[in-house]
Amino acid sequence: MNTTGNQLQTLFDTDNLFNVHPPSAFSTASVYFTVFFLLIAVWIIAPFVLKTMFPAKGSAILRQFLRKITSYFATASLLGVFLVWCRIQYIAFFSMRIWLLSLVLLQIGMALYFIYEARILYPRFMSMYRQQLEKEKYLPKRKTRK
Numbered sequence: 001m002n003t004t005g006n007q008l009q010t011l012f013d014t015d016n017l018f019n020v021h022p023p024s025a026f027s028t029a030s031v032y033f034t035v036f037f038l039l040i041a042v043w044i045i046a047p048f049v050l051k052t053m054f055p056a057k058g059s060a061i062l063r064q065f066l067r068k069i070t071s072y073f074a075t076a077s078l079l080g081v082f083l084v085w086c087r088i089q090y091i092a093f094f095s096m097r098i099w100l101l102s103l104v105l106l107q108i109g110m111a112l113y114f115i116y117e118a119r120i121l122y123p124r125f126m127s128m129y130r131q132q133l134e135k136e137k138y139l140p141k142r143k144t145r146k
Contacts, residue, residue, distance in 0.1 A: 044077045
């Protein structure tokens with residue numbers, strides 16, 4: 001039997017996606033929930049890893065970029081834990097599979113956006129920041145009174 005193919009086929013079935021009362025809370029052998037639990041683990045661990053990899057001292061652009069990523073990871077992990085809790089407790093509206101699937105698709109989209117931002121936008125912002133620092137060298141300094 002091809003159980004993985006059957007699980008993926010039933011994953012996108014509209015009867016399963018919009019079922020307000022899903023038949024079972026979780027199956028540990030389910031590929032979908034295994035991937036989802038791994039994503040939640042990554043979302044929870046990633047902010048701590050990013051904070052330890054990059055020191056607090058650094059450019060303002062880097063701090064802003066890291067703050068954006070870590071806040072997104074924290075929000076996504078809390079939302080994922082909430083959806084899993086609702087699924088386990090059989091809360092009618094939030095236990096639909098469409099919420100978990102949309103969260104996973106949103107994560108894939110945001111990961112692609114962060115990769116785009118890190119590879120293309122971040123170097124542009126850093127070059128503009130360095131040019132601004134270079135220009136500020138030649139501006140007159142404010143005199144302090146004694």
